[in-house]
Amino acid sequence: QKEVEQNSGPLSVPEGAIASLNCTYSDRGSQSFFWYRQYSGKSPELIMFIYSNGDKEDGRFTAQLNKASQYVSLLIRDSQPSDSATYLCAASSGGSNYKLTFGKGTLLTVNP
């Protein structure tokens, strides 16, 4: 059973702090990894994807991938109250991105 595990929440950080969201995956064949943000009652929206080991930065967001440790993370710098949402980690299954395995999500609350 291919699994994606996310750090249990909820996670609470003060405004302006760095929020760190973590994810591990069981399928060594996974090649691509995705972070989605989901506001309560809404559908997921893509934040970033990463498929190479190392860091990938996009504005206040940095995704980190370590395939040897089967570990993906998302850092949010200068956290804002508008970042309060559930963050979903997803890993591709096998050699294609058709089948994604999603984690259960981590609820992040940024306190003003």
Add this chain to the structure above:
Amino acid sequence: DGGITQSPKYLFRKEGQNVTLSCEQNLNHDAMYWYRQDPGQGLRLIYYSQIVNDFQKGDIAEGYSVSREKKESFPLTVTSAQKNPTAFYLCASSKGLAGGTTDTQYFGPGTRLTVL
């Protein structure tokens, strides 16, 4: 204005009824997907389609059916055989094979189905 639309936003079903959820995209994407999300749970794949007139079962296809007669449309029918259909249903699309390793799924706004 490109995007993915789902209708209806809310749907109520009586036990024993079949209902069909609509999903349309104008992104010219080849691949389309249906997911189910239950409270506190990750998304689970119901069906996906890589090309018109072809679709594959996902992890939880029992009690559901789909069709892909047009590139833009991928309707999902929740049949009476689905024992616990109350959930948030999400449709997604992606470039598919053309996207390669960077192929990314984008989601529609979702349909919330409740069984009365």
